[in-house]
Amino acid sequence: MKILAIDTAAQTGSVALLDGQTLVAESLVNVRATHSELLLDQIDQALRLAGLLLTELDLIAAVRGPGSFTGLRIGLATANALAKALGLKLIGVSSLQQLAMNIPLCPVPICAFLDARKKEVYTGMFEWVDGQPQALGPEQVLPPEVALKQMSGPVAFVGDGVLQYRFLIDEILGDRAILPALCHHQARAGAVATLAARTYQEKIQDFSTALAPVYIRPSDAEINAANFP
Numbered sequence: 001m002k003i004l005a006i007d008t009a010a011q012t013g014s015v016a017l018l019d020g021q022t023l024v025a026e027s028l029v030n031v032r033a034t035h036s037e038l039l040l041d042q043i044d045q046a047l048r049l050a051g052l053l054l055t056e057l058d059l060i061a062a063v064r065g066p067g068s069f070t071g072l073r074i075g076l077a078t079a080n081a082l083a084k085a086l087g088l089k090l091i092g093v094s095s096l097q098q099l100a101m102n103i104p105l106c107p108v109p110i111c112a113f114l115d116a117r118k119k120e121v122y123t124g125m126f127e128w129v130d131g132q133p134q135a136l137g138p139e140q141v142l143p144p145e146v147a148l149k150q151m152s153g154p155v156a157f158v159g160d161g162v163l164q165y166r167f168l169i170d171e172i173l174g175d176r177a178i179l180p181a182l183c184h185h186q187a188r189a190g191a192v193a194t195l196a197a198r199t200y201q202e203k204i205q206d207f208s209t210a211l212a213p214v215y216i217r218p219s220d221a222e223i224n225a226a227n228f229p
Contacts, residue, residue: 007075008072009075010187012186013042014186015189018194023194026188064093066122076212089207091200097195098192102184108153111125112158113162120141122139125155151173166179
């Protein structure tokens with residue numbers, strides 16, 4: 001099983017190739033350039049380094065959200081186009097579950113904390129069960145202080161929202177907050193590929209011919225349209 005994984009949910013863009021049990025290529029770029037400028041080059045480089053052709057792929061996985069509306073559209077449009085051209089199925093992966101993969105075997109609940117801008121975060125709680133993070137509740141978009149005040153006991157945090165709102169985490173949770181090293185807050189497409197492989201093997205979800213983004217909150221255009229008399 002050869003899986004191409006794409007993540008464009010945040011400023012960081014990541015692409016990975018999983019061949020069976022082996023992660024054979026992965027790139028992660030955290031720069032100001034847009035995903036539309038970098039993504040195809042990342043995919044091409046990963047394939048060249050792995051010595052694979054697009055036609056040798058078996059499955060495409062992509063982060064479906066939540067995250068940057070523009071970033072998600074670019075990543076999913078690319079994944080959908082490749083899948084259609086190659087006749088492949090697609091698997092969508094949550095950006096929050098992907099982030100929780102960065103703290104493996106964590107003995108306490110994991111809070112994925114992704115900056116949603118507008119003074120909000122996309123957040124979800126996970127626990128490590130049977131080799132992967134399992135959701136403890138729904139994914140939400142909330143002001144960070146509201147999300148933090150809902151938590152009890154020790155919690156491990158991961159995601160770029162941790163860096164953005166570290167002062168609030170310290171103020172509200174204090175010693176109850178467990179914070180990994182800075183390198184663990186970057187989303188990685190290798191985790192997307194790993195989650196997709198397990199989803200495929202265990203038939204956890206139906207495989208799609210096209211993936212739609214999961215935004216959680218409405219876009220500015222939808223809000224403006226709803227308020228237009």
